[in-house]
Amino acid sequence: xxxxxxxxxxxxxxxxxxxxxxxxxxxxxxxxxxxxxxxxxxxxxxxxxxxxxxxxxxxxxxxxxxxxxxxxxxxxxxxxxxxxxxxxxxxxxxxxxxxxxxxxxxxxxxxxxxxxxxxxxxxxxxxxxxxxxxxxxxxxxxxxxxxxxxxxxxxxxxxxxxxxxxxxxxxxxxxxxxxxxxxxxxxxxxxxxxxxxxxxxxxxxxxxxxxxxxxxxxxxxxxxxxxxxxxxxxxxxxxxxxxxxxxxxxxxxxxxxxxxxxxxxxxxxxxxxxxxxxxxxxxxxxxxxxxxxxxxxxxxxxxxxxxxxxxxxxxxxxxxxxxxxxxxxxxxxxxxxxxxxxxxxxxxxxxxxxxxxxxxxxxxxxxxxxxxxxxxxxxxxxxxxxxxxxxxxxxxxxxxxxxxxxxxxxxxxxxxxxxxxxxxxxxxxxxxxxxxxxxxxxxxxxxxxxxxxxxxxxxxxxxxxxxxxxxxxxxxxxxxxxxxxxxxxxxxxxxxxxxxxxxxxxxxxxxxxxxxxxxxxxxxxxxxxxxxxxxxxxxxxxxxxxxxxxxxxxxxxxxxxxxxxxxxxxxxxxxxxxxxxxxxxxxxxxxxxxxxxxxxxxxxxxxxxxxxxxxxxxxxxxxxxxxxxxxxxxxxxxxxxxxxxxxxxxxxxxxxxxxxxxxxxxxxxxxxxxxxxxxxxxxxxxxxxxxxxxxxxxxxxxxxxxxxxxxxxxxxxxxxxxxxxxxxxxxxxxxxxxxxxxxxxxxxxxxxxxxxxxxxxxxxxxxxxxxxx
Amino acid sequence: xxxxxxxxxxxxxxxxxxxxxxxxxxxxxxxxxxxxxxxxxxxxxxxxxxxxxxxxxxxxxxxxxxxxxxxxxxxxxxxxxxxxxxxxxxxxxxxxxxxxxxxxxxxxxxxxxxxxxxxxxxxxxxxxxxxxxxxxxxxxxxxxxxxxxxxxxxxxxxxxxx
Numbered sequence: 001x002x003x004x005x006x007x008x009x010x011x012x013x014x015x016x017x018x019x020x021x022x023x024x025x026x027x028x029x030x031x032x033x034x035x036x037x038x039x040x041x042x043x044x045x046x047x048x049x050x051x052x053x054x055x056x057x058x059x060x061x062x063x064x065x066x067x068x069x070x071x072x073x074x075x076x077x078x079x080x081x082x083x084x085x086x087x088x089x090x091x092x093x094x095x096x097x098x099x100x101x102x103x104x105x106x107x108x109x110x111x112x113x114x115x116x117x118x119x120x121x122x123x124x125x126x127x128x129x130x131x132x133x134x135x136x137x138x139x140x141x142x143x144x145x146x147x148x149x150x151x152x153x154x155x156x157x158x159x160x161x162x163x164x165x166x167x168x169x170x171x172x173x174x175x176x177x178x179x180x181x182x183x184x185x186x187x188x189x190x191x192x193x194x195x196x197x198x199x200x201x202x203x204x205x206x207x208x209x210x211x212x213x214x215x216x217x218x219x220x221x222x223x224x225x226x227x228x229x230x231x232x233x234x235x236x237x238x239x240x241x242x243x244x245x246x247x248x249x250x251x252x253x254x255x256x257x258x259x260x261x262x263x264x265x266x267x268x269x270x271x272x273x274x275x276x277x278x279x280x281x282x283x284x285x286x287x288x289x290x291x292x293x294x295x296x297x298x299x300x301x302x303x304x305x306x307x308x309x310x311x312x313x314x315x316x317x318x319x320x321x322x323x324x325x326x327x328x329x330x331x332x333x334x335x336x337x338x339x340x341x342x343x344x345x346x347x348x349x350x351x352x353x354x355x356x357x358x359x360x361x362x363x364x365x366x367x368x369x370x371x372x373x374x375x376x377x378x379x380x381x382x383x384x385x386x387x388x389x390x391x392x393x394x395x396x397x398x399x400x401x402x403x404x405x406x407x408x409x410x411x412x413x414x415x416x417x418x419x420x421x422x423x424x425x426x427x428x429x430x431x432x433x434x435x436x437x438x439x440x441x442x443x444x445x446x447x448x449x450x451x452x453x454x455x456x457x458x459x460x461x462x463x464x465x466x467x468x469x470x471x472x473x474x475x476x477x478x479x480x481x482x483x484x485x486x487x488x489x490x491x492x493x494x495x496x497x498x499x500x501x502x503x504x505x506x507x508x509x510x511x512x513x514x515x516x517x518x519x520x521x522x523x524x525x526x527x528x529x530x531x532x533x534x535x536x537x538x539x540x541x542x543x544x545x546x547x548x549x550x551x552x553x554x555x556x557x558x559x560x561x562x563x564x565x566x567x568x569x570x571x572x573x574x575x576x577x578x579x580x581x582x583x584x585x586x587x588x589x590x591x592x593x594x595x596x597x598x599x600x601x602x603x604x605x606x607x608x609x610x611x612x613x614x615x616x617x618x619x620x621x622x623x624x625x626x627x628x629x630x631x632x633x634x635x636x637x638x639x640x641x642x643x644x645x646x647x648x649x650x651x652x653x654x655x656x657x658x659x660x661x662x663x664x665x666x667x668x669x670x671x672x673x674x675x676x677x678x679x680x681x682x683x684x685x686x687x688x689x690x691x692x693x694x695x696x697x698x699x700x701x702x703x704x705x706x707x708x709x710x711x712x713x714x715x716x717x718x719x720x721x722x723x724x725x726x727x728x729x730x731x732x733x734x735x736x737x738x739x740x741x742x743x744x745x746x747x748x749x750x751x752x753x754x755x756x757x758x759x760x761x762x763x764x765x766x767x768x769x770x771x772x773x
Numbered sequence: 774x775x776x777x778x779x780x781x782x783x784x785x786x787x788x789x790x791x792x793x794x795x796x797x798x799x800x801x802x803x804x805x806x807x808x809x810x811x812x813x814x815x816x817x818x819x820x821x822x823x824x825x826x827x828x829x830x831x832x833x834x835x836x837x838x839x840x841x842x843x844x845x846x847x848x849x850x851x852x853x854x855x856x857x858x859x860x861x862x863x864x865x866x867x868x869x870x871x872x873x874x875x876x877x878x879x880x881x882x883x884x885x886x887x888x889x890x891x892x893x894x895x896x897x898x899x900x901x902x903x904x905x906x907x908x909x910x911x912x913x914x915x916x917x918x919x920x921x922x923x924x925x926x927x928x929x930x931x932x933x934x935x
Contacts, residue, residue: 016870018867022870026859028850202874203874203910252875660869671914701908
């Protein structure tokens, strides 16, 4: 094994070179979706949103709005050619099995959540559009609604949609015999855990612009993680797929919230109707109210272990709140049931998950995709078990981690490297000497949490990615790949891979990305898949180009191809420093001779079809990433205030492509997870979001957080390029339980609901005191 | 709505335009003057993405009316430094990997510049406090604090002014 940074046989892979996009960003040159010059005549859009969470729409009168100055269009459901389609997320293969639910562009007949689009307006100024939206007369018939997923599952519950039931989906995982497992257990812990709605809070709100281009192609530039929503837009509009183009410039963050379609369909409808460019950027309040949220879960966990600390049985019930429409809820729940056992080898498993529609804001993809919820529950249980067994939290975990070849609850045997033991030891050790309390009221505690998180999409989706790599005649290099760059260094990483293979500096490479018309489709920047998928596609294309260059150089230099390497724009010959040639000479020779100097490659992930079964079985994801967070906190027992003193993130990243970017994911992901543990809570009251601004929906600031110490292990045992594993989502998954376990260690009471706020801590301390009395 | 002619010096260049008296500085900079490196993340003064220096002092341009900037100097990240002549903060942000999505970077760098003007050698705690009005959702802040710390050290020998 090698430590991070020691990558002797690579030229640039693993190095912490500045990302190619960093310069433009600090000098203010990068253009995001709302930064492009709008041509004269561009209209501003406004979405009229429902003020009820549950209601029937009795009538809509747009006549007054349409007559207002500057107004060019007011559209409602009747104006949408195909208002009801199935929700898609860039997949090119339909998984079947209930994975795709109803997607409705604009509310029709029934409103299912507060903030659902009811009408779309385009006007010459934003003020005019806003005024016209207010002038649309909607008569609602308010309905009682249902706002709790457990309530929603009761037989007589209010029906959120048009169906007979609020159930979105239900999954079961079975392994061994749970009854028999618990019979062997010497200790059993049980608990019910709850986690809240979460807002992604990317700094850039949803934004885009649409226009009909000079060839009549409906073109949309939007801040999206999925340019392949172009197919959905085309289906909604009734246009051929090749008449809609989606472009994603650099994004100001995604975190799953821009995986669902956001502004695209609204813009398309308005641009098509008015034949003018139309722009739309959500306000922050609108973003919090109307885009997807992280799923709240109610999780009942029961875990059994023998007295020597071996897990023998796990019994889990999960209920998730899908909100008003299904979107990605089935997928997220599937992830949860598969990862409900965490990074542990449990012989007997029963997991039941169910997701219910409610009249809350709809829930969908959010960094971690169903894994952080269950990680909070299973890592809380592990600490409870350790306490009962008289083992340290680290020791109990060490006795139960999964290893390569071990089977998950679904029966899938792990194929790749698993270094969870080492991540846990390293993370724990890195906490160092305990910090002393700063006052008599303060208590200090430590926590550890390990996580398991997939990278790559569900195998049922037959995922693929494409990349083009080619030399220009001056020796510079072009990469084209339909990557969405959401800020994780997605495009810079594929430039770095290309630089490694072709022996050119990163500055010689231009990456064209994120355009369905001009760049080969690369799939979504979601599911921690972009490096894995597009990295592999780029590697494949670059290797093919390299092969052509080396073959040609071998002829020109009259040496065996095996002796040739490409370094610093030069063709070099091993053992003969005199024999060398600028790569550009070989490129030009190839061009003259008609030898191709470019390649378009496709990488396919492992895939299979969904089987007919009552249970989730076998391989569900391409692979998993494992790691551990450790935290030290101080809790003021008078105020309940938690100060996070130390944070460590130790992960097997397989192989870091860019050391700075990989560390950045670990550091940023950790803080993201800690925010989930301590702060973040979208509060809804009967479907109305109470925390609709960033002064009430709190995310971590610099002052809330200590430095994060990233520890990268490099097993080179992943399925990505050079043995890389995905790290974007895994880096946050176990952050929350690490810090909540530290709080429990400090105060001696365990809180089973996130976030662990000062109020909840004080209540728990008071309850304990009352119980003692 | 009352309209008013205003003149603002943006990164040393005088610019004039007509604005409604209730228009915010961020909207006027972005949509009337094309100063798009100033970002609007929340419009409510909570996220700091719209931070600019107004006569050298960091302000949220979403909470500042354009008419309040009339006759004053506005500095954005482009005014602080360029690729040819970068400010030490910009260099440090690039080299430390303190930039991910970049949407907060412009405001964050200006908040840091303002901090370093008031406190040339801040501790890491003081840096964290000083940029706590600027949210970053990607980096977890560690590399940003590293970058500001290094820029402060780089600046100490030769006091550059923003």
